[in-house]
Amino acid sequence: MSTDEARPRDAKVGRPPGLVVVLGVLGLAFFAVPFLGLLGRVPWSDLPELWSSDVVVDALRLSLVASVSSTLIALLLGLPLAWLLARVDFPGRSLVRGVVTLPLVLPPVVGGAALLFALGRRGLIGEPLNQATGLVLPFSTWGVIIATTFVAMPFLVITVEAALRNLDRRYEGAAAALGAKRWTVMRRVTIPMIAPSLVAGLVLTWARAFGEFGATITFAGNLQGRTQTLPLAVFVALESDRATAVAISLIMVIVSLAVLVGLRDRWWKAL
Amino acid sequence: MNGSGLSAHFTLRRSDGFELRLDLEIPAGVTVALLGPNGAGKSTAVAAIAGLLPIDSGSITLDDVVLDDPDRGVFVPAEDRQVGVVFQDYLLFPHLTVLENVAFGLRSRHVGREEAAARAREWISRVGLDDLAARRPGKLSGGQAQRVALARALATDPRMLLLDEPLSALDVTTRSELRHDLANHLTVFEGPRLLITHDPTEAFLLADQIHVIENGQVTQTGSADEIRLRPRTRYAADLVGSNLLMGTARGGVVDIDGRALHLPDQAVDGPVLLTIHPTAISIHQLPPEGSPRNSWETTIDRVELLGSRARVRTSAPLPLTVEVTEEARSALNLEPGSHVWVAFKATEVTVQPDAGS
Numbered sequence: 320m321s322t323d324e325a326r327p328r329d330a331k332v333g334r335p336p337g338l339v340v341v342l343g344v345l346g347l348a349f350f351a352v353p354f355l356g357l358l359g360r361v362p363w364s365d366l367p368e369l370w371s372s373d374v375v376v377d378a379l380r381l382s383l384v385a386s387v388s389s390t391l392i393a394l395l396l397g398l399p400l401a402w403l404l405a406r407v408d409f410p411g412r413s414l415v416r417g418v419v420t421l422p423l424v425l426p427p428v429v430g431g432a433a434l435l436f437a438l439g440r441r442g443l444i445g446e447p448l449n450q451a452t453g454l455v456l457p458f459s460t461w462g463v464i465i466a467t468t469f470v471a472m473p474f475l476v477i478t479v480e481a482a483l484r485n486l487d488r489r490y491e492g493a494a495a496a497l498g499a500k501r502w503t504v505m506r507r508v509t510i511p512m513i514a515p516s517l518v519a520g521l522v523l524t525w526a527r528a529f530g531e532f533g534a535t536i537t538f539a540g541n542l543q544g545r546t547q548t549l550p551l552a553v554f555v556a557l558e559s560d561r562a563t564a565v566a567i568s569l570i571m572v573i574v575s576l577a578v579l580v581g582l583r584d585r586w587w588k589a590l
Numbered sequence: 591m592n593g594s595g596l597s598a599h600f601t602l603r604r605s606d607g608f609e610l611r612l613d614l615e616i617p618a619g620v621t622v623a624l625l626g627p628n629g630a631g632k633s634t635a636v637a638a639i640a641g642l643l644p645i646d647s648g649s650i651t652l653d654d655v656v657l658d659d660p661d662r663g664v665f666v667p668a669e670d671r672q673v674g675v676v677f678q679d680y681l682l683f684p685h686l687t688v689l690e691n692v693a694f695g696l697r698s699r700h701v702g703r704e705e706a707a708a709r710a711r712e713w714i715s716r717v718g719l720d721d722l723a724a725r726r727p728g729k730l731s732g733g734q735a736q737r738v739a740l741a742r743a744l745a746t747d748p749r750m751l752l753l754d755e756p757l758s759a760l761d762v763t764t765r766s767e768l769r770h771d772l773a774n775h776l777t778v779f780e781g782p783r784l785l786i787t788h789d790p791t792e793a794f795l796l797a798d799q800i801h802v803i804e805n806g807q808v809t810q811t812g813s814a815d816e817i818r819l820r821p822r823t824r825y826a827a828d829l830v831g832s833n834l835l836m837g838t839a840r841g842g843v844v845d846i847d848g849r850a851l852h853l854p855d856q857a858v859d860g861p862v863l864l865t866i867h868p869t870a871i872s873i874h875q876l877p878p879e880g881s882p883r884n885s886w887e888t889t890i891d892r893v894e895l896l897g898s899r900a901r902v903r904t905s906a907p908l909p910l911t912v913e914v915t916e917e918a919r920s921a922l923n924l925e926p927g928s929h930v931w932v933a934f935k936a937t938e939v940t941v942q943p944d945a946g947s
Contacts, residue, residue: 489677490681492642492681496640
C-alpha cells in the first residue's frame with residue numbers, strides 16, 4: 320500500500336523543474352546554433368578539393384604537430400610542476416600558482432607579445448640564445464609549439480594539482496611500507512590513481528593548443544607550412560575565400576569533437 | 591640487546607602539537623595490543639614504527655637493527671624496514687587487482703613477475719580467496735578486503751606485523767569470524783605482532799599483552815585479565831567494564847565452569863561470547879526472589895570506589911564485575927569477604943557468536 324502511494328511522489332522527485340529545462344535548452348541552443356550556421360554554409364560538393372589544397376593540408380599537419388608536441392611538453396614539465404605545487408610547501412607558492420594560471424586569463428595576444436620580448440631575436444633569453452646557437456624561435460615551427468604550450472599547459476597543471484591534493488596520501492604510505500621506493504610509488508600508485516584527472520588535463524591541454532590563435536600569430540607569425548596552423552588559416556581565408564574558411568572550420572570541429580567525445584566516456588568521470 | 595623482537599621507546603611530536611610517548615617491547619611470537627580511544631595516538635604509533643613518521647627522541651629497534659634513532663642520526667625509510675602493515679581501511683590499491691595488490695610488495699622488492707605472482711597466489715589461497723584474484727578492491731566485501739590486506743602484508747615475509755584496526759570496518763558477524771582467522775594467522779606468524787584497536791574484545795582475544803593508551807601516553811600495561819580485574823584509569827574501567835565470558839551454548843543455556851547461564855534467546859547453539867554490563871547485575875544479601883534466572887551465591891573479592899559509584903569484584907564460581915552506587919554499597923555493607931548473592935536477567939546478557947572456539 321505504501322509503495323503504491325510513494326511511486327507518484329518518487330516520479331515527482333526525479334523530474335527537473337520546468338524553468339531549469341527551459342534555461343538548459345536555451346543554453347544548449349547558444350552552443351548549437353553557431354555550429355548549425357557553420358554547417359549551413361559548408362560547400363559539400365567542393366569539400367574534397369578544398370580539403371586537399373596545400374594550404375589546408377599544411378595547416379592541418381602543423382596544427383596536429385604543434386598541439387601534440389605541446390601536450391607532450393606539458394606532460395613532461397607540467398606534471399612535475401603540479402607535483403611541486405601540490406606537495407612542497409615553499410615560500411611564494413601562491414604567487415607561483417598565480418603565475419602558472421595567468422595564461423588562462425590573459426589575452427593570448429599579450430602572452431604572444433611577452434614571449435616575443437623574452438624569446439625574440441632581441442629578447443631577454445632570445446638574444447643570448449641566438450648568439451650562442453644561431454637559433455631563432457619566433458616565426459618558426461618551434462615558435463608555434465612554444466606559443467601553444469604557453470597558453471595550454473596551465474590546464475594540465477591545475478587539473479593535476481587538484482587531483483594530487485585530493486589523493487589520499489595514505490596509499491603512498493602503504494606502498495612505501497610494502498617496500499616501494501619513491502619512483503615506484505609514483506609510477507605504480509600515485510600516477511595510476513590520478514590517471515583520470517591526468518588524462519582529462521591532457522585532453523584539455525591538447526584542445527586548447529589545437530585551437531590556439533592569438534599567441535601563435537603574435538609570436539610565430541603566419542607563414543604557410545611553417546607557422547600557419549588551422550586557426551590562422553581560417554583567419555586568412557575569411558578575408559578572401561569563405562568556402563575554404565568554412566571547410567577548415569569543419570575540420571577543426573570534426574577533429575575536436577572526435578577527440579573530446581571519444582575520450583570523455585572513458586576518462587572524464589573525474590571532471 | 592637480547593635477540594629478536596621489537597623494542598620501541600620514543601617520543602614523537604606531530605606537526606599539530608600532539609605528543610606520543612611509547613615504550614614497547616614485543617618479543618618474537620608475541621602479540622601486543624595497543625588499546626585506546628580515537629585520537630589517543632594509535633595510528634601515529636603505527637606510522638612511527640612503519641617509518642612513515644620520524645620520531646623526535648628515543649629509538650626503535652627491530653631484531654637488533656636500529657630503525658630510527660635521531661641521536662645517532664639513524665633513520666631507515668619505510669621501504670627498507672620490512673614491517674608488514676595492515677592499514678586502517680586496508681588501503682588496497684583501487685586500480686590493481688587482488689593478485690596485483692598482494693604481489694605489489696614482492697614486485698617492489700624486485701622479485702620477478704612470475705615468481706611474485708606465484709607467491710601472491712599462494713597467499714591469496716591461504717586466506718581463502720582463490721576465486722577473487724582477478725577482482726578489483728572496489729568489488730570486494732569488507733571481510734574479503736581485510737583478508738587481501740593481510741595477505742598483502744604477509745606476502746613480503748616481513749620481520750614484524752602491524753595491524754591497525756584490522757576488524758573495525760566490519761559488521762559484527764563478519765568480525766567474529768575474521769577475528770578467528772586473524773588469530774590463526776597471528777599464531778603462524780613468527781615475528782613480533784602489534785595490534786592497534788579500540789575494541790577491548792579484540793585486544794583480549796588476540797593479544798598476549800595489552801597497553802592501554804590515552805592521549806599519547808600508555809596508562810596501563812598488562813595481560814587481559816590484569817586489565818580486566820584492575821583497571822587503573824577511568825577510561826580503562828569503562829573500557830573493560832563489561833563482563834566478557836566465553837562458553838558453548840546449548841538450547842539457550844551456556845555452561846561455564848559448571849555453572850549454567852541462561853541466555854535471552856533459547857535458539858542459540860554453539861560457541862558464544864557473552865557480555866554482561868556491570869550495572870545490569872544486582873547484589874543482594876539474601877537469595878533474590880522473582881524473575882532473574884541467573885543468580886548464585888558468591889564472595890566479594892575487591893571493592894573499588896570510582897566517585898559516586900563502586901565497582902565490586904566477586905569471586906568463584908564465576909568472577910564478575912558489578913557496578914553499584916556508593917549509597918547501595920554502604921547500605922549493603924559490601925566489603926571484601928562479604929557473602930552475597932548476585933543476580934541478572936537473561937535479557938541482560940549480550941550474545942555474540944564466537945567463531946574462535
